[in-house]
Amino acid sequence: MEDIYFFKFPLEDSLAGAEFHTLKLAKHFKSQGHRVSLVSSDKKLIGLFQANGLDNKYLFAGWEPTAKWSLLFWPLTYIIAKIKFRRILKTTSAGSVFFMQSLTEKLILSPMLSTPSSSPPYQGGGRVGVWLEHKVPGRWLSKNPLLGEYLKLAKQVRMVTVSNYAKNEFMKLGVLENKINVIYPGIAIHSSSQPSFALRKGDGLRIGILSRLDPEKGVLNFLRLIAPRLPNHPNWRILVGGSGKDENKIKKIAATNSQIKLLGFVNDPDDFFPQISVLCYPSQTPESFGVAVMEAMGRGIPVIAARLGALSEIIQHEKTGFSVNPARQDEWLESLEKIENPEIYQKLSRDARLAAENFSNEKMFSAFDNLIFQNR
Numbered sequence: 001m002e003d004i005y006f007f008k009f010p011l012e013d014s015l016a017g018a019e020f021h022t023l024k025l026a027k028h029f030k031s032q033g034h035r036v037s038l039v040s041s042d043k044k045l046i047g048l049f050q051a052n053g054l055d056n057k058y059l060f061a062g063w064e065p066t067a068k069w070s071l072l073f074w075p076l077t078y079i080i081a082k083i084k085f086r087r088i089l090k091t092t093s094a095g096s097v098f099f100m101q102s103l104t105e106k107l108i109l110s111p112m113l114s115t116p117s118s119s120p121p122y123q124g125g126g127r128v129g130v131w132l133e134h135k136v137p138g139r140w141l142s143k144n145p146l147l148g149e150y151l152k153l154a155k156q157v158r159m160v161t162v163s164n165y166a167k168n169e170f171m172k173l174g175v176l177e178n179k180i181n182v183i184y185p186g187i188a189i190h191s192s193s194q195p196s197f198a199l200r201k202g203d204g205l206r207i208g209i210l211s212r213l214d215p216e217k218g219v220l221n222f223l224r225l226i227a228p229r230l231p232n233h234p235n236w237r238i239l240v241g242g243s244g245k246d247e248n249k250i251k252k253i254a255a256t257n258s259q260i261k262l263l264g265f266v267n268d269p270d271d272f273f274p275q276i277s278v279l280c281y282p283s284q285t286p287e288s289f290g291v292a293v294m295e296a297m298g299r300g301i302p303v304i305a306a307r308l309g310a311l312s313e314i315i316q317h318e319k320t321g322f323s324v325n326p327a328r329q330d331e332w333l334e335s336l337e338k339i340e341n342p343e344i345y346q347k348l349s350r351d352a353r354l355a356a357e358n359f360s361n362e363k364m365f366s367a368f369d370n371l372i373f374q375n376r
Helices: 017-031 043-050 067-071 074-090 103-112 147-156 164-173 221-231 248-255 267-275 292-297 328-341 342-359 359-373
Strands: 003-008 035-040 056-057 097-100 122-124 128-131 158-161 180-184 207-210 237-241 262-265 279-281 303-306 322-323
Touching: 003 017, 003 103, 003 248, 003 292, 017 035, 017 043, 017 292, 017 359, 035 043, 043 056, 067 074, 097 103, 103 128, 103 328, 128 359, 147 303, 158 164, 164 180, 207 221, 207 267, 221 237, 221 262, 221 328, 237 267, 248 359, 267 292, 279 292, 279 328, 292 303, 292 322, 292 342, 303 328, 322 328, 328 342, 342 359
Parallel strands: 003 035, 003 097, 035 056, 097 128, 128 158, 158 180, 207 237, 207 279, 237 262, 279 303, 303 322
Antiparallel strands: 122 128
């Protein structure tokens, strides 16, 4: 039995795929008999742990140095975080495991785990540190004056990315390939090979969108594209699950179109997916992964997604779904019209579910167990 800590001190709280991935890992380790605890300033993630009966502690550790203004406070953040992290380390056992998710603890906590051993992950005094990189490295890291320190520490740790695309992006910054482990997020594979929504001839599409409603997710632009064309498809319905910065603008579109319905934030995907026959994922920026895409495929629901980032690792075009050129807006409508064909739909549904078996929870848990506990 080990003590396993999840650290996260983001500049902004969030509740999306990364947070639910963290929760899933925490529940797995607890089910194995390990003691699991979250230490974080992210109130949304803390609420998620509380709702699932997992130990959690709120801790302010300064401001994550991922913005110009927060970098100005880095000297103060360094002092605050180091003092508080030292207090926590004094109460931890030699075999403790630390998952680090935000830049603050990666730069400050990692070297505090004592002198690294010759074998990764970062080990000192029997403690193990693992960097969880849920995001693709953007300007917040590539243009960050602390990048040099990040790369120096990255030579002494084991990093986990959630796709090969993300791995390659970190390698472009200078992270060594042999320090990066790709472990895809897992999903529950449903026992039935049938989709949640069986499409028959004459049925209308139930088009689902499950995403943060932020500009980079492309939901607003997708609806602006599709809404004027809905009168030509009177039996189509669009269900939008999520919340975010574009929510009010999306509400205005829905208010003038009875074929579009907003569901708000979706707590349980099992409530959402049975209502849809196809998932659209119109992201406008490269994704490190796409949990909603895999959740849909695992239920035999075909996906139409933008051909960006790691989404191309998940979707085989015209075999398990459709991969759309984001610069070709007409491809969205063409793909939806193709999926209306019951024969095409059933083939995509069957192949999508089979492909999803490569992304099972069991495979993910096994990979993390091997990374952390092997040779200990």
